[in-house]
Amino acid sequence: MTEPLFEKVALIGIGHIGSSIAINIRERGLAAHVAISTRGEDTLRRAEELELGTSYHSDPADAVRNADLVILSVPVGASGPVMQSIAHALKPGAIVSDVGSVKGAVIAAMRPHVPKHAQFVPAHPLAGTENSGPDSGFLELFENRWTILTPLEETSEEASERLAALWRAFGARVERMSVEHHDLVLAIVSHLPHLIAYNIVGTAADLETVTQQEVIKFSASGFRDFTRIAASDPTMWRDVFLTNREAVLEMLGRFSEDLASLQRAIRWGDGDMLFDLFTRTRAIRRSIVEAGQDTAAPNFGRTPQSR
Ligand SMILES: NC(=O)C1=CN([C@@H]2O[C@H](COP(=O)(O)OP(=O)(O)OC[C@H]3O[C@@H](n4cnc5c(N)ncnc54)[C@H](O)[C@@H]3O)[C@@H](O)[C@H]2O)C=CC1
Numbered sequence: 001m002t003e004p005l006f007e008k009v010a011l012i013g014i015g016h017i018g019s020s021i022a023i024n025i026r027e028r029g030l031a032a033h034v035a036i037s038t039r040g041e042d043t044l045r046r047a048e049e050l051e052l053g054t055s056y057h058s059d060p061a062d063a064v065r066n067a068d069l070v071i072l073s074v075p076v077g078a079s080g081p082v083m084q085s086i087a088h089a090l091k092p093g094a095i096v097s098d099v100g101s102v103k104g105a106v107i108a109a110m111r112p113h114v115p116k117h118a119q120f121v122p123a124h125p126l127a128g129t130e131n132s133g134p135d136s137g138f139l140e141l142f143e144n145r146w147t148i149l150t151p152l153e154e155t156s157e158e159a160s161e162r163l164a165a166l167w168r169a170f171g172a173r174v175e176r177m178s179v180e181h182h183d184l185v186l187a188i189v190s191h192l193p194h195l196i197a198y199n200i201v202g203t204a205a206d207l208e209t210v211t212q213q214e215v216i217k218f219s220a221s222g223f224r225d226f227t228r229i230a231a232s233d234p235t236m237w238r239d240v241f242l243t244n245r246e247a248v249l250e251m252l253g254r255f256s257e258d259l260a261s262l263q264r265a266i267r268w269g270d271g272d273m274l275f276d277l278f279t280r281t282r283a284i285r286r287s288i289v290e291a292g293q294d295t296a297a298p299n300f301g302r303t304p305q306s307r
C-alpha cells in the first residue's frame with residue numbers, strides 16, 4: 001500500500017485500460033474513492049461485480065462530481081462527446097486526463113469542452129494487449145512500460161506532476177512529448193504494425209489457393225503473432241486510423257517504398273540487399289531486448305487468463 005495520491009478519482013470507460021487503472025488504484029491504495037461510469041449497463045454491472053470501484057454511475061456527470069482526477073478510457077472517437085457531457089460537473093481544480101492512442105485528434109475534440117477551472121493533462125500508456133472489456137484488466141499491465149504525457153500550454157506543472165506520480169505508482173516510466181511528435185512516433189511503432197497485421201491476416205483469409213483450415217493448422221509463430229495483434233478491438237483501431245490519418249499515411253508511404261525495394265531485390269536475386277537489411281533489423285531487435293522492452297517482459301501480451 002502506498003499513500004493515497006488522490007481523494008476521489010472518476011474513471012469513465014472501464015474496459016481493458018480503465019479496469020487495469022482501477023485495479024492499480026485499488027491494490028496500491030492510491031485513492032479513497034473511485035467512481036466508475038461507462039456507456040453499457042452490463043459493463044457497469046460487471047465492473048461492480050469485479051469490485052473495480054467504490055461507486056457506480058449510469059450518468060458520467062454523477063461520477064465526476066467532486067472528483068480530484070477524472071480519467072477517460074474510452075475509444076478515441078468518443079472522447080469529445082464524453083468530455084462535453086461531464087464538463088459542467090467538474091469541480092474547480094479537477095485534473096482531467098485520458099489514455100487515447102492518438103493525441104492530436106483527442107485533444108482537438110476534448111479541449112474546447114474543458115472548463116477554465118480544470119486542468120487537462122493528456123496521457124497515453126504504451127501498454128495493452130489484444131483483449132478488451134472490464135475482465136481483461138490486470139495489475140502488472142503498466143509495469144516497466146512507458147506512459148507519455150503531452151501537456152498543453154495551459155496545463156500547470158503541478159497537474160502534470162500529480163498525474164505523472166500516479167502513473168509512476170502503477171510501475172510505469174513517464175516521459176513528456178509534444179502532441180505532434182507523439183502521433184508520428186506512435187504511427188510507426190504501434191499504428192502501422194497493427195495495420196500490417198490486419199492486412200496480412202486479411203490476405204491469408206481471402207486466399208483461394210490455401211484454405212482457411214490450412215492457415216490455422218500450419219500457422220508458424222510469425223503468423224500467429226500477427227493474428228494476436230489482428231484480434232485487437234475493431235472499434236478502437238478503426239478510430240485510431242481515422243484520427244491519426246496524416247501520420248499513418250506518411251509512415252505507410254515510406255513503408256510501401258521500402259516494400260517495393262524488397263520486392264525488387266527478391267525479383268533480381270539481390271541477396272546482399274536482403275542480407276544487409278536483415279542484419280540491421282536484427283541489431284534493432286537486440287537493442288530492444290537489452291533495454292528490457294522485449295516480449296519476454298512479464299506482462300507482454302498476457303492476461304491473467306492466459307498466464
Ligand atoms: N487496448 C490497448 O491496448 C490500449 C488502448 N489504449 C486506448 O485506451 C482507450 C480505451 O481502450 P480499451 O480500454 O482497450 O477499450 P475497451 O473496448 O476495452 O473499453 C472501452 C470502454 O469504453 C466504454 N465506452 C465506449 N464508448 C463510450 C462512450 N461513448 N461513453 C462512455 N463509455 C464508453 C466501453 O463501455 C468500455 O467500457 C482507447 O482510447 C485506446 O486508444 C491505450 C493504450 C493501449
Ligand SMILES: O=C(O)C(=O)Cc1ccc(O)cc1
Nearest residue numbers: 101125126127128129130190
Ligand atoms: O497488443 C499490443 O501489441 C499493443 O501494441 C498494445 C497497445 C495498443 C495500443 C496502444 O496505444 C498501446 C499499446
